[in-house]
Amino acid sequence: MSVESANAVTAQPHGTAETAARPFDVLGKVYEDTYAHLPEQLAAIDWLLARLPERAKVMDIGSGTGRPTAERIVAAGHEVTGYDVSATMADLARAQVPAAHFELADVRSLPDTPNQWDAITAFFPLLQMPRADLDSTLARIADWLAPGGIFMFSTVPFDAEDEELQWMGQTIRATSYPAETYGRLLRKAGLDVVHEQLSLFHPDFPGMGAEEHLFLYAIKPGGPAVPAHALAGPHPLPETYRGPHELNQHGWLGMEARFERHDITPVVDALAVNRKVLDVGGGTGAVVREIAARTGAVTTVEPHAAREESMHPLAARGVTVLSGRAEELPVGEAEFDAAVATWVLHYTDDPGQAVEEMARAVDRTRPEAKVIIVQGAPDNELIGLWNRTCAELIGEARDHQGFLLTRAARVLVERGFKDIAFTRARVDVVFPEPGPEAKAQAAATALADFWNTGHPRLAELREVLLPTLRTHFATGTDRFNDDAVLLIARPAPFADR
Secondary structure: OOOOOOOOOOOOOOOOHHHHHHHHHHHOHHHHHHHOOOHHHHHHHHHHHOOOOOOOEEEEEOOOOOOOHHHHHHHOOOEEEEEEOOHHHHHHHHHHOOOOEEEEOOHHHOOOOOOOEEEEEEEOOOOOOOHHHHHHHHHHHHHHEEEEEEEEEEEOOOOEEEEEEEEOOEEEEEEEOOHHHHHHHHHHOOOEEEEEEEEEEOOOOOOOOOEEEEEEEEEOOOOOOOOOOHHHOOOOOOOOOOOOOOOOHHHHHHHHOOEEEOOHHHHHHHOOOOOOEEEEOOOOOHHHHHHHHHHOOEEEEEOOHHHHHHHHHHHHHOEEEEEOEOOEOOOOOOOEOEEEEEOOHHHOOOHHHHHHHHHHHEOOOOOOOEEEEEEEOOOOHHHHHHHHHOHHHHOOOOOOHHHHHHHHHHHHHHOOOOEEEEEEEOEEEEOOOOOHHHHHHHHHHHHHHHHHOOOOOHHHHHHHHHHHHHHHHOOOOOEEEOOEEEEEEEOOOOOOO
């Protein structure tokens, strides 16, 4: 069966919820130890978190011990209510995931709550009910989802009803359908099935053989094209773009050696199946070098002459450098299978047009087609520092990276890239100078030059930064969080997965 309390929310066909709960009351934590690291379930949770709206309301059917599903979803800032028929499982879940709410209940006894849930997860909980109940439960789940809501479902597919099985040393009676039936049932209930996957799992439990698992992801039509994701915040968003930041090569070079970037690897990993990639704003070449190493070649467009010139030696590594602006890319229609822009939109005059151009350059009929945009996270410490200390001093509007990400997502959806996912990537800026005061002085110089080189009030910027920097480094840290958000847009969910 698998993760969480595989049969824990249903009663046996002619029995009671207590009968269904008995195996899980016996197994308790052993069940979690056996199944909680199921790769396909962890991937499903990641997929869900990349698409949930901010502070989503999530139902977890068969919540088991609360791990991994409820634990990971509440950690991402969402509200989770779990239901399970096993008192042992419910008690474990309450102890292990106190931020979620857990109730002892059979899913069939729950009241109808139409259009109330942003997501419902059901990882292996519907295996101990008659087919008539299984059919009606799936239909009710579809009704409970809000428009745009997501249903994450998994089961063990087989063609039998009320069949006696030995599982983890327990005797149970189970019911299921052949794998192909479940997609039909969800579509009949009005959901769009966007992912179906069969896999084999080998439980690490004495006497158990391989299990076939089925995972389905489905979406209820009618939701917003771009949900208000927490990583595209903070919300509410500004109504207009603040205008571009100044990009200065000297200031950037002074910071580059200080970056510890963990945003490049997920970008390159997302391009694993792509072979014709366009990069917008090649900069110093840090990203394009890695893309070319993975894909064999990359074309980058760079508007700044000094940066363009500095990348020409990368031609030997498969990097083609073109001169041009993001808002008017010098490439053909549908010439590439992917386009990437890392930390670029806030330097453009018209970020919406820049994203339009990226979408134009990608052939979205290709199954691997995607657009990847990297900008700052809503809790990025450096952006917060600039907003608090520098914006007012130099008379500029505050920066809002979430505005750029949301604007990009909306443009991409309009251009047919309808599957929008947001994920976080760690980036640090490190100041290894000895002692808090040396770190603060180095950071004031580096940051002021990075943000506003040549500004007539540059010396004042450095001075206004120092008190905050001294307080920050007095804690013993040597770094600032400069975290990123990856927006990955595809024409359809799991087009290349």
